[in-house]
Amino acid sequence: MRTFTAVVNPTSGGSTSAATLVPLARLLREAGAEVVVEYSRGLEHARALARGAADAGHVVLGVGGDGMVGCVGGALAGTGAVFGVVPAGRGNDFARQLGVPRDPAALAALLLEGEPRAVDAIDADGTPVLGSVYAGVDAVANDNANRTRLLRGSASYYVGALRAVLSWRPADYVVTVDGTGYRRQGYTVVAANSGFYGFGRHIAPGASVDDGLLDVVIVRHGPRPLFFSVMRELSDGSHVRRPQVEVLRGREVRIELADTPAMAGRVLPYGADGELPGTLPVTARVMPGALRVLAP
Structure with missing residues (x-):
C-alpha cells in the first residue's frame, strides 16, 4: 500500500484545495493508505517538502493549481520519485493534458492502483517546470x-x-x-x-x-x-x-x-x-x- 504526502497550497482557489483534498484523503485512508498533509508557506517551501517526502519513499501529491503542481512536480523531475496531481486550482491545465480525473473516487483509484508514467518536463533557465x-x-x-x-x-x-x-x-x-x-x-x-x-x-x-x-x-x-x-x-x-x-x-x-x-x-x-x-x-x-x- 502506498504512502502519500500531499503538499497543499492553502490559498489556491480560496478553500478549493481543502475541499478537494478532504474527501480524497478519506478515500485513500479507507483503502488502507497513509496520508500525510503538509501546507506550504510558499513555492520554495513546497519544493523542500516535496523533496523530503520523496526521500522518505512517499508518493508526493501536488494539491492546488498549475503553479503548485508545476512547483512540486518540477522539484521531483529527474529524481525517480512518483508524483500525483490533485487538481484544485483555477486552471488545472497540466491535469487536463494528462487526463487526471477530478472526481474523488476516480482520482483515489488512480492514485492507489495506477502505474507511474514517464513524462517530459522543461528546464527553464535552471528551474524545472511542467506545462x-x-x-x-x-x-x-x-x-x-x-x-x-x-x-x-x-x-x-x-x-x-x-x-x-x-x-x-x-x-x-x-x-x-x-x-x-x-x-x-x-x-x-x-x-x-x-x-x-x-x-x-x-x-x-x-x-x-x-x-x-x-x-x-x-x-x-x-x-x-x-x-x-x-x-x-x-x-x-x-x-x-x-x-x-x-x-x-x-x-x-x-x-x-x-x-x-x-x-x-x-x-x-x-x-x-x-x-x-x-x-x-x-x-x-x-x-x-x-x-x-x-x-x-
Whole structure:
C-alpha cells in the first residue's frame, strides 16, 4: 500500500484545495493508505517538502493549481520519485493534458492502483517546470489575472488578457529553436510541453508530454481584433490554422527581444506554469521522461 504526502497550497482557489483534498484523503485512508498533509508557506517551501517526502519513499501529491503542481512536480523531475496531481486550482491545465480525473473516487483509484508514467518536463533557465514557458501578451495577461481579486478562473484571465491587448505594443522577438534563429514580430511566443495553458486554452493542440519535444507557438503581429479572434479559437485549438500563427518544434528554445532601437529599454516578463519567474531572455530545454507521474 502506498504512502502519500500531499503538499497543499492553502490559498489556491480560496478553500478549493481543502475541499478537494478532504474527501480524497478519506478515500485513500479507507483503502488502507497513509496520508500525510503538509501546507506550504510558499513555492520554495513546497519544493523542500516535496523533496523530503520523496526521500522518505512517499508518493508526493501536488494539491492546488498549475503553479503548485508545476512547483512540486518540477522539484521531483529527474529524481525517480512518483508524483500525483490533485487538481484544485483555477486552471488545472497540466491535469487536463494528462487526463487526471477530478472526481474523488476516480482520482483515489488512480492514485492507489495506477502505474507511474514517464513524462517530459522543461528546464527553464535552471528551474524545472511542467506545462509551458511563454512570453508576451499572455505573460502580461497572466500578471493581470493574478492581481485580480474580484474575478476568478477563466473570467479573470479573459479580463487580464483584454487589458494586456489594449495596452500592447508590437514586440520584436528572436526565437532560436535547436540553434536556428527566427526573427518575428508578434504578440506572444509559447514553448509548450503541455498543450493547455491560461485556464483551459488549447494553445498547442499538437503538443505531447512524452515525445521529447517542445511545440513552439508564435502568434505574429496583426490588428488587435486578430488576437481576440485567436483567443476565441484557443478553446478548440483551431487558431493554429491561421496564417498569423506559426508552430515550430524542437528540444531547446531561446526567447529574447531583438536588439533594435524600437525595443531599446523594453522589458517583458515570461511565465511558466502560471507563475512569473522573470523577464526575457529565457531558455527552455526539454527534459525527456524526467517525471514519473500517476496519470491515465
